Amino acid sequence: MNVRTLIRSGLLAIGLVIWIASAGLAAGDDDCLTCHGDKDLKSGRGRSMFLDAEKFQASVHGQAEIGCADCHADLKKVKDFPHAEKLKPVDCSACHDQEAAQLKSSVHMQPHRVENPIVVTCADCHGAHDIRKKDDFESSVFSINIPDTCDRCHLERVKIKNGGAFVRQYQQSVHYKALQKAGLSLSANCVTCHGGHEVKAAGDPLSRVSRKFIIKTCGRCHVGIERDYLEGVHGKDYVRGVKDVPVCTDCHNEHGILSPTDLSSRVYATKIAAVCSRCHDDERLGRQYGFLTSRLKTYSASYHGTASKFGETRVANCASCHGFHDIRTSADPKSPINTANLARTCGQCHPGAGVNFAKGKIHVVSAKTESQGSHVAKIIYIVIIGGLISVFLLFIAADLFHRIRTRWTKP
Amino acid sequence: MDEAVIPPSLIRDDEVFLRMNLAERIQHILLIVTFTTLIITGLPLVLYEMKIFKALFAFEKAFYIRGILHRLAAGVMIANILWHVAYSIFTKRGRNNFMELMPRFKDAKDAFQVFWHNIGLTGFIYKKGLFKAFFDKHPYWLFKEEPEFGRYNFIEKFEYLGVAWGSLVMILSGFFMWNVELSLRLFPLWVHDIFIIIHGYEAILAFLTIIIWHMYNVHLNPEVFPMSKVWLNGKITGHELRTLHPLEYKKIAEERMRASAKTSETK
Numbered sequence: 001m002n003v004r005t006l007i008r009s010g011l012l013a014i015g016l017v018i019w020i021a022s023a024g025l026a027a028g029d030d031d032c033l034t035c036h037g038d039k040d041l042k043s044g045r046g047r048s049m050f051l052d053a054e055k056f057q058a059s060v061h062g063q064a065e066i067g068c069a070d071c072h073a074d075l076k077k078v079k080d081f082p083h084a085e086k087l088k089p090v091d092c093s094a095c096h097d098q099e100a101a102q103l104k105s106s107v108h109m110q111p112h113r114v115e116n117p118i119v120v121t122c123a124d125c126h127g128a129h130d131i132r133k134k135d136d137f138e139s140s141v142f143s144i145n146i147p148d149t150c151d152r153c154h155l156e157r158v159k160i161k162n163g164g165a166f167v168r169q170y171q172q173s174v175h176y177k178a179l180q181k182a183g184l185s186l187s188a189n190c191v192t193c194h195g196g197h198e199v200k201a202a203g204d205p206l207s208r209v210s211r212k213f214i215i216k217t218c219g220r221c222h223v224g225i226e227r228d229y230l231e232g233v234h235g236k237d238y239v240r241g242v243k244d245v246p247v248c249t250d251c252h253n254e255h256g257i258l259s260p261t262d263l264s265s266r267v268y269a270t271k272i273a274a275v276c277s278r279c280h281d282d283e284r285l286g287r288q289y290g291f292l293t294s295r296l297k298t299y300s301a302s303y304h305g306t307a308s309k310f311g312e313t314r315v316a317n318c319a320s321c322h323g324f325h326d327i328r329t330s331a332d333p334k335s336p337i338n339t340a341n342l343a344r345t346c347g348q349c350h351p352g353a354g355v356n357f358a359k360g361k362i363h364v365v366s367a368k369t370e371s372q373g374s375h376v377a378k379i380i381y382i383v384i385i386g387g388l389i390s391v392f393l394l395f396i397a398a399d400l401f402h403r404i405r406t407r408w409t410k411p
Numbered sequence: 412m413d414e415a416v417i418p419p420s421l422i423r424d425d426e427v428f429l430r431m432n433l434a435e436r437i438q439h440i441l442l443i444v445t446f447t448t449l450i451i452t453g454l455p456l457v458l459y460e461m462k463i464f465k466a467l468f469a470f471e472k473a474f475y476i477r478g479i480l481h482r483l484a485a486g487v488m489i490a491n492i493l494w495h496v497a498y499s500i501f502t503k504r505g506r507n508n509f510m511e512l513m514p515r516f517k518d519a520k521d522a523f524q525v526f527w528h529n530i531g532l533t534g535f536i537y538k539k540g541l542f543k544a545f546f547d548k549h550p551y552w553l554f555k556e557e558p559e560f561g562r563y564n565f566i567e568k569f570e571y572l573g574v575a576w577g578s579l580v581m582i583l584s585g586f587f588m589w590n591v592e593l594s595l596r597l598f599p600l601w602v603h604d605i606f607i608i609i610h611g612y613e614a615i616l617a618f619l620t621i622i623i624w625h626m627y628n629v630h631l632n633p634e635v636f637p638m639s640k641v642w643l644n645g646k647i648t649g650h651e652l653r654t655l656h657p658l659e660y661k662k663i664a665e666e667r668m669r670a671s672a673k674t675s676e677t678k
Contacts (some may be wrong), residue, residue: 310465
């Protein structure tokens with residue numbers, strides 16, 4: 001064997017290896033691309049049948065060397081090309097059986113609207129030939145891109161019960177800002193709260209955003225707050241299954257969750273009273289659960305409440321004294337409004353606050369029984385004001401009467 | 412002393428007397444400015460449900476500025492009051508005015524008399540021929556004459572004493588509201604609550620008194636409408652003195668007669 005034959009057979013061997021290696025990847029796909037590589041290829045209905053091979057190669061399936069016929073399975077049996085125009089829809093469940101099962105039980109696979117039912121399949125969110133891994137920046141399901149992907153349908157095409165504006169509120173939220181502006185991929189996007197493949201209608205009791213699961217859902221990220229909440233009166237009643245008790249979204253809003261320091265937030269210092277009083281001024285709820293009502297009215301009558309109404313943020317609001325996530329009853333020794341803790345609670349703003357802060361009532365519903373001193377002072381003043389003003393008006397009337405009379409009688 | 416005794420030449424109708432000197436006028440103007448500021452910046456807290464006040468304090472930091480203005484006006488008003496107190500103690504004119512402003516039993520009588528004179532009910536009854544014997548025996552009850560006032564009539568005295576009382580109440584209660592921590596070191600919360608009630612209601616009382624009583628007497632009263640100018644130029648004419656403050660008029664006339672008698676004696 002001379003050197004030449006050695007080189008020749010060596011080259012042949014290398015070529016063979018390359019050929020065999022490349023045959024596994026693209027032998028069939030090249031056949032497909034002879035037609036589908038043509039940019040002008042159109043289906044009978046005019047849809048473009050072009051496949052961008054480069055994009056496919058970059059996709060997760062392309063990278064994994066999955067060929068056309070692996071997904072378009074009925075092509076395996078086809079011998080004559082070009083094949084029939086109509087192929088069976090791709091069945092992802094052959095590989096992704098778990099996800100497919102989840103999707104099947106989701107609202108997307110249930111034709112949930114009677115007329116004009118909509119069914120969402122894998123490709124609607126993930127794309128088809130250009131599917132990328134979810135941590136790929138280009139992926140339609142990359143956490144930062146998810147809102148755009150969902151919004152493709154949920155802003156306009158699919159009318160949800162609360163309307164597109166309700167969905168759009170998310171774009172004002174602190175979660176969206178964190179996602180888009182700060183680039184925090186861990187911030188909540190649609191999927192974080194609603195679930196991905198298993199997404200359920202918000203009204204579905206099994207939905208992650210239903211009353212039953214919302215605390216857990218928010219608590220997945222805000223775990224310390226979940227702990228606090230479950231220790232407070234609201235959380236304890238929530239665990240007992242009380243239907244009227246507020247959950248996260250009742251105070252913080254749903255899509256449009258804003259930072260408490262945001263002027264438009266429902267829990268902004270000057271607005272929080274309105275949120276709390278939705279329940280705590282409700283006579284029916286007060287009777288049912290045995291709490292005192294007229295909280296907003298009595299707060300508004302105080303300097304704190306009045307100043308807050310005029311937009312002053314430094315005065316005490318509900319949360320300043322009662323706490324927020326772990327609100328406790330005044331009987332609870334851990335409560336900031338427990339008599340033993342009042343001096344410290346008031347002392348946050350009033351340095352050196354002593355025991356005198358506790359010697360009186362804050363939410364005075366009936367001054368007659370709860371704050372006699374003020375009540376008596378008020379009555380005295382009302383009598384004095386009423387009396388004096390009456391006397392003034394009588395004197396003025398008499399004076400005018402006299403002037404009119406004398407002018408008439410003495411021309 | 413009868414009017415007939417006073418020769419008209421002694422006090423001419425167009426002679427000008429000084430009713431309010433410059434210091435008194437400045438005190439009054441300062442009182443107007445501070446009172447108005449205090450009302451505008453304070454009343455919204457009492458009548459917090461009225462939308463008009465929310466509109467007034469709609470801009471940013473409005474509430475903070477409101478608080479600053481209120482305290483500033485309070486400070487100026489207190490300084491003004493201190494000035495007035497010193498003025499009333501250390502100047503002869505101030506002392507004299509103060510003594511003239513002190514209420515007497517006559518003022519109650521005057522008020523009573525003015526009221527029934529204006530109503531004219533007893534005169535009407537008398538004219539109808541009822542209780543003729545009683546009225547003939549006691550002509551006072553006919554209230555035929557208007558009472559004669561001194562330098563200050565009962566209305567002016569009432570207003571002055573009202574301001575004095577109101578200032579005292581407002582300064583005391585306001586001081587403790589300004590210094591909540593101090594107040595609650597000294598008093599329990601329920602006493603502090605009374606300060607707040609008093610401050611608010613006294614403000615309403617003062618506001619209504621000024622708007623109704625003072626505004627009528629110095630502005631809307633047909634006698635002075637549209638406005639008595641005394642608070643601006645401090646001047647009052649001999650004619651006004653004779654008709655509105657006859658007792659002071661007589662007092663001045665008497666002094667002049669005595670003085671002229673003295674000069675003629677020395678001659």
